Amino acid sequence: MNAAAPEALRVEHVSKRFGAVVALQDVSLTLKRGEVLGLVGDNGAGKSTLIKIITGFHRPDSGRIFVNGEETVIRSVDHARALGIDTVYQDLALVPGLSVAHNMFLKREIVRGFGPFRLLDNREMRRRARQYVDEIGIATLRSVTSEVATLSGGQRQAVAIARSTHSGANILLLDEPLAAMGAREGKQILDLIQELRERGDVSMILIAHNYIHVFEVADRVNLLRGGEITFDKATSETSVEELTEIVAAEYRR
Amino acid sequence: MAVVEGAPSRRRASQIGWRAAGAFLRQREASIFLVAVALVLFFELKSNAFLGSDNIKNVTESMSPFALIAAGEVMLLICGEIDLAVGRTFAFAPAIVWLISSPDKHHLPIWLGVIVALVLSAAVGLVNGVVTTLLRVPSFITTLAMLYLLNGITLHLLSGSQQFMPGGPTFQNIFGSQPDHYFLWLNSEFYWAAGLVLLVQFVLWWTRFGLHTFATGGNLLGASEAGVNVRAVKVVNFVLVNVLAGFAGILDSTRVTTIVPLQGGPDYMFFAVAGAVIGGTSLFGGVGTVIGSFIGVGVLTILQTGFNILGYSAFTFPIIIGLAILLSMVATVQFARLRNLGRFQ
Numbered sequence: 001m002n003a004a005a006p007e008a009l010r011v012e013h014v015s016k017r018f019g020a021v022v023a024l025q026d027v028s029l030t031l032k033r034g035e036v037l038g039l040v041g042d043n044g045a046g047k048s049t050l051i052k053i054i055t056g057f058h059r060p061d062s063g064r065i066f067v068n069g070e071e072t073v074i075r076s077v078d079h080a081r082a083l084g085i086d087t088v089y090q091d092l093a094l095v096p097g098l099s100v101a102h103n104m105f106l107k108r109e110i111v112r113g114f115g116p117f118r119l120l121d122n123r124e125m126r127r128r129a130r131q132y133v134d135e136i137g138i139a140t141l142r143s144v145t146s147e148v149a150t151l152s153g154g155q156r157q158a159v160a161i162a163r164s165t166h167s168g169a170n171i172l173l174l175d176e177p178l179a180a181m182g183a184r185e186g187k188q189i190l191d192l193i194q195e196l197r198e199r200g201d202v203s204m205i206l207i208a209h210n211y212i213h214v215f216e217v218a219d220r221v222n223l224l225r226g227g228e229i230t231f232d233k234a235t236s237e238t239s240v241e242e243l244t245e246i247v248a249a250e251y252r253r
Numbered sequence: 254m255a256v257v258e259g260a261p262s263r264r265r266a267s268q269i270g271w272r273a274a275g276a277f278l279r280q281r282e283a284s285i286f287l288v289a290v291a292l293v294l295f296f297e298l299k300s301n302a303f304l305g306s307d308n309i310k311n312v313t314e315s316m317s318p319f320a321l322i323a324a325g326e327v328m329l330l331i332c333g334e335i336d337l338a339v340g341r342t343f344a345f346a347p348a349i350v351w352l353i354s355s356p357d358k359h360h361l362p363i364w365l366g367v368i369v370a371l372v373l374s375a376a377v378g379l380v381n382g383v384v385t386t387l388l389r390v391p392s393f394i395t396t397l398a399m400l401y402l403l404n405g406i407t408l409h410l411l412s413g414s415q416q417f418m419p420g421g422p423t424f425q426n427i428f429g430s431q432p433d434h435y436f437l438w439l440n441s442e443f444y445w446a447a448g449l450v451l452l453v454q455f456v457l458w459w460t461r462f463g464l465h466t467f468a469t470g471g472n473l474l475g476a477s478e479a480g481v482n483v484r485a486v487k488v489v490n491f492v493l494v495n496v497l498a499g500f501a502g503i504l505d506s507t508r509v510t511t512i513v514p515l516q517g518g519p520d521y522m523f524f525a526v527a528g529a530v531i532g533g534t535s536l537f538g539g540v541g542t543v544i545g546s547f548i549g550v551g552v553l554t555i556l557q558t559g560f561n562i563l564g565y566s567a568f569t570f571p572i573i574i575g576l577a578i579l580l581s582m583v584a585t586v587q588f589a590r591l592r593n594l595g596r597f598q
Contacts (some may be wrong), residue, residue: 067320077477091474093476095472095476096539101512105466106476109461109464118460119459120460132535
C-alpha cells in the first residue's frame with residue numbers, strides 16, 4: 001500500500017443524531033485509493049450509521065464528505081452510486097420474493113428497447129447473474145431464478161457481495177459481509193476482497209467483528225467507540241493482540 | 254428386455270407431463286383458475302343455462318368494473334398499501350363528466366369531460382399517496398378519510414340525486430355498450446377491462462417499475478437501501494388505482510346511462526380486494542398477480558350469477574359470497590403452504 005496514494009474518500013467532523021440518541025460525534029476518517037480500511041467497534045458504536053451516511057441513505061447533521069478530493073453532498077443512494085460508491089448492507093438489502101438475478105440488478109436493471117417501451121432483459125440479467133455467482137464461488141446455488149427466500153444466510157450474503165463487487169464502484173462499503181458465513185465461504189469472500197485489493201483500483205471500508213479477518217485483508221484499522229474514532233493505525237504497525245488489549249482495557253476502566 | 258427398452262421414452266413422456274402439471278400448479282393463478290372452471294361446469298350441469306349467451310354477457314358485463322378496480326388494487330397491495338376509497342372515485346369520476354359535459358351543465362365536449370375526470374381521479378390518488386408516504390399516515394386511515402370526503406364531494410356535485418350520463422351513441426358504443434349495441438358480441442366495457450388487466454400485468458412483469466413495485470412491498474427498507482424510490486413507487490400506484498377506478502366508473506355509468514351518487518362505494522372496493530386476494534395477491538405486500546385478480550373477481554361474479562340462475566333468493570347471495578371468500582382463502586393459504594414446503598425462510 002502506497003502511503004502517498006491519493007485519497008478516495010474523506011469524512012470530516014461528521015455528526016448524526018436520531019432524536020435523543022447521538023449515533024456519531026465528530027467522526028473523521030480517510031480512505032486512500034486502493035486501500036482496505038478495517039472499521040471495528042462495539043455494537044451500537046455507530047459503524048452502520050457511518051456507512052449509511054457515506055452511501056447517501058442518511059444525511060449527516062454536520063460535517064463534510066470529500067469524494068476523490070472534492071467536497072460532495074451525497075443526496076441519495078442513487079447519487080452515491082453515480083459517484084462510484086456501493087454498499088453491502090448489514091441487512092443485505094435483498095428482496096426475499098424476487099429471484100437472485102432480479103436482486104442482483106435491483107435499481108440497475110438491464111433493459112431493452114427505448115423510451116417508455118424499455119422492457120426488462122431477463123435473459124441477460126440471468127446470464128450475468130449466473131456468471132457473477134460462479135465467479136464468487138457459490139457452488140451450492142443451483143439456479144439464479146430461485147427466490148432469495150429459499151437461500152441460506154451465507155448464500156444471501158454472497159449474492160449481496162457479488163452485486164456490489166460487480167457494480168463498477170471504486171469505493172465499496174462492506175458492513176459485516178462475513179457475519180452469516182461458514183469458514184469456507186468466509187475464506188472465499190476474504191480471497192475476493194484480497195483480489196480486488198491487489199487490482200488496486202477499488203478502495204474498501206470493511207466492518208467486521210472478527211479482528212483476524214480484519215488483519216488478514218485490511219491495510220489500516222480504525223476503532224469507532226461511542227460515536228468517535230479512538231484508534232487509527234496501519235495493520236503492519238499493530239496486531240490483533242494490541243487491538244484486543246485496547247478494547248478490553250476500556251472495559252476494565 | 255423389450256419392455257425395459259420401451260419404458261424410458263414412455264417414462265420421459267409422463268415425466269414431462271408431470272413436470273408441466275407441476276409448473277402449472279406452481280403458478281399463483283392456477284388454483285383459482287381451476288376453481289373458476291369447476292364452478293362454471295357445476296352451474297352449467299345444474300342449470301343448463303349458465304353457458305348460454307345471455308348469461309355469458311351478464312357475467313362478463315358484471316365483473317368488468319371489479320376487474321378494473323382490482324387491477325389497480327393489486328399493484329397497490331403488492332407495494333404494501335391499500336386504498337379503501339376507490340369505490341368512491343368510481344362515483345366521483347362520472348360526476349365530473351356530468352358536470353363538464355352534460356347539456357344541463359357546462360355542455361362541453363364529452364372527451365374533455367372524460368379527460369378532466371381522469372385527471373381529477375389521478376389527483377385523488379396523488380393526495381392519498383402523498384399523505385401516506387410523506388406525512389406518514391397509514392394508508393388504511395388516509396383512504397378511510399378519503400372515502401368519506403369523496404362521497405360528500407360527489408353528493409354535492411350531483412346535488413344528491415341521480416343524473417343522466419352524457420355522451421352520444423358513438424361514445425356509448427366505445428365506452429360501455431347499450432344492450433343492443435354489443436361490440437363483437439360482448440359489452441365493450443369487458444374489452445376495456447380485459448385489455449387493461451393484461452396491460453397492467455405486462456407492466457408488472459416486464460418493466461422496471463413493476464419490479465420496483467414488488468421490491469417495495471417485499472422489503473421496504475432493503476429496496477430503499479438498494480436505491481429504489483419507494484415513496485414514488487407507492488404514489489404512482491395510488492394514482493394508478495384511482496385512475497382505473499375512475500375510468501371503471503365512467504364505463505359503468507355509460508353502460509347503465511345514469512350516475513348515482515352512491516354507486517360503487519366500499520362494497521365495490523371490498524369485492525375487488527376480495528377478488529384480488531383469492532386470486533393470489535397477499536395483503537402483506539410483495540406478492541400478487543393482476544390476471545389472478547381478474548379470475549378472482551370472475552369467480553365471485555360466477556357464484557353470484559350462478560346461484561341467481563339456480564333460483565336462490567337475493568338474501569342468500571351475501572352468505573354464499575362470504576363463505577366463498579372464507580373457503581377460497583383457507584384453500585389458498587393451505588395450497589401456498591404446501592407449495593412452499595421445504596423452503597427455508
